[in-house]
Amino acid sequence: MDDSRGLHSVRRVHIAPLGYEHDRILLPATRYDADLLYLLGPTTPSSSSPDYHDDLVARLVETGIEVERVDVDLQDIYDVLGRTTTLVARHGDDEVLVNVSSGTALAAVGTTIACMTTHATAYTVEPETNAHDVHREPRTTGVANVESLPDYPIESPTRPQIAVMDYLAKQAEKGYTVRKRDLIEFAENADLRFMVDPPTTNRQSKYRRLQSAVVDPLTEKGYLDVRSAGRRKLVSLTDIGHSVYVAFEHKLKFG
Known part of the structure; x- marks a missing residue:
């Protein structure tokens, strides 16, 4: 058989x-x-x-x-x-x-x-x-x-970037504001590679990793808004950033 x-x-x-x-x-x-x-x-x-x-x-x-x-x-x-x-x-x-x-x-x-x-x-x-x-x-x-139709590849946000966008979207739904420090904590808890590989305990190194892997590229594309509130840096999705997140959130589930 x-x-x-x-x-x-x-x-x-x-x-x-x-x-x-x-x-x-x-x-x-x-x-x-x-x-x-x-x-x-x-x-x-x-x-x-x-x-x-x-x-x-x-x-x-x-x-x-x-x-x-x-x-x-x-x-x-x-x-x-x-x-x-x-x-x-x-x-x-x-x-x-x-x-x-x-x-x-x-x-x-x-x-x-x-x-x-x-x-x-x-x-x-x-x-x-x-x-x-x-x-x-x-x-x-x-x-x-x-x-x-011919297949022309188009670049989407990386999976770690989408994970951060997902976190921002869900926090916004709850009415919470998000600081860069919150994003670092989320990235560590979620074992996002840019934050945990290689491991580091240096605070400034963590901020630089977040900035280069997520904040800078997504801000340049108009997906994130970063504003100052005293000494804090608050991060949120722009309208187009939220739309892009909705378009690619399936990558969190299906890879």
């Missing part, structure tokens, strides 16, 4: 923002034998939700594709980016394809960047025809061609 323990069956996972589309989501998923399709977008029905979305989901399910709706603001690049990268990371051993042409323009940017930072492959779908009133019928019908 064959021992199949340890074997992994690779799944074909598709991710698609759910805009005013039908065929541009349905046909690539069925044509390329998707096992699972994540539909990104609002999960709460509203008066503006087109009727053909229900038909889309029904037809996907009829073909044997598992469908999961994921609540995402398609007008928020970082929400799209964060949700997409997290889903891709969840399927680290699977083949992941991302439809970057089925949602809003901002969703296209977010999903494209997500593919640049993960192992997912982005693709665009060229429609055969274009409709007009998207509330009455889909914007497009049929699929003329499906093309993969």
